[in-house]
Amino acid sequence: MANILVIDDSRLIAHVAKNMLTARGHEVTVATNGEEGLEAVATIKPDLILLDLIMPGMDGYAVCEKIKGSPATADIPVIMLTSKAETADKVRGLEAGASDYVTKPFEEGELVARVNTHLRIKELYESLQETNRQLQELANRDGLTGLYNHRYFQDAMTKDFQRAMRYHESLSCVLCDIDFFKKFNDTYGHQTGDIVLSTLARIVEDSLRDTDLAARYGGEEFALVLYHTPAAAAFMVAERLRESVEQHEFIANDLSLSVTISVGVATYPHPDIPDHKTLIECADKALYKAKENGRNQVISF
Incomplete structure (x- = not known):
């Protein structure tokens, strides 16, 4: 009562x-x-x-x-x-x-x-x-992976970057992309591709602190927001994630699959990063460099 x-x-x-x-x-x-x-x-x-x-x-x-x-x-x-x-x-x-x-x-x-x-x-x-x-x-979550969606990630980055500037805090953005993901869909079908995405989402969640944020950025790309995390520490988090994915056995429809990711990291404060959009763009540039250099590696901006 x-x-x-x-x-x-x-x-x-x-x-x-x-x-x-x-x-x-x-x-x-x-x-x-x-x-x-x-x-x-x-x-x-x-x-x-x-x-x-x-x-x-x-x-x-x-x-x-x-x-x-x-x-x-x-x-x-x-x-x-x-x-x-x-x-x-x-x-x-x-x-x-x-x-x-x-x-x-x-x-x-x-x-x-x-x-x-x-x-x-x-x-x-x-x-x-x-x-x-x-x-x-539910509106903030990606239906397949259960991670936050692209819109929520963008909204969070806007607010988090402003807070980082105001209080002089470190804020790192990590973008990771599944290497050669198209082959999983083309070879084994989209259902297998979805299992790979969902499994990777769980690995991403397990690699983060409860206070950090993980989102499905789009397609086979994932985004992480690491709070109070300077560049060196963010690189270590990204590298541990890359290793965890490489070592994990992805099981889909009785298939054992090997999956790797390429990762780009960018951190504020940085003289070339004045706003949250640039922070994301710099992480994306680092990701592109990682793929250009041969994939399955981490590059910091």
């Missing part, structure tokens, strides 16, 4: 509300003033708050505004408890961010019904947020 916070300076009202809600299986915490209530909000992160409108010191309006003003607590529904029946007071409470109100003295049925309604709305909202998060994650 839900974790509910009651903020009310009337011990009688707080006791009655707690008994009513505890009987319904909820866990109820009581605070007797605004300051104590805000401390409880920060500590227990309640699912719902019952908030008295008129209290000495910090009143319910001010408490509600602080709760709604913090990103950490803004989504917690607040039901105001008020002995005032004037419309203006209710409107002021709703403008402060309250979701609803109950006039004191309240009936058990009304209080429980309003609490359950807003708990259900919160539950549905959180479910919708999670669904949207999952959909956004």
Whole structure:
């Protein structure tokens, strides 16, 4: 059941509300003033708050505004408890961010019904947020490999390069391309080619830190973003990846395949790299050089 916070300076009202809600299986915490209530909000992160409108010191309006003003607590529904029946007071409470109100003295049925309604709305909202998060994650992923897609990589590079410039951090871009990939499709079929791509994606993921980023750049080309990684360290990461691919046995439809990659590395800061587009272009130039030099090697810009 839900974790509910009651903020009310009337011990009688707080006791009655707690008994009513505890009987319904909820866990109820009581605070007797605004300051104590805000401390409880920060500590227990309640699912719902019952908030008295008129209290000495910090009143319910001010408490509600602080709760709604913090990103950490803004989504917690607040039901105001008020002995005032004037419309203006209710409107002021709703403008402060309250979701609803109950006039004191309240009936058990009304209080429980309003609490359950807003708990259900919160539950549905959180479910919708999670669904949207999952959909956004799917939109950012390549359907075959599960790595981030080209668009997400470009967006990330734009932001990451700006941060690297601002904080004087190292940022490395690695582009790798499967050598002679066309022969896998032409000789064994596109299904085998897809297995090679998916297998390589797993090797790429395993070679990186959790904080780094891997994406399918396009076709048989993959992109890596290495954060706080200077040029020498980025070359070592790329070389380890190249060796891992060369040593791995790719199994596809009962076939054992040997796969190699060519890799280009570029790192900011560099006198010839003023922006993220140039960083990617320089990594691409290094990749082209690696292929031109005979493939299955790492070249740094």
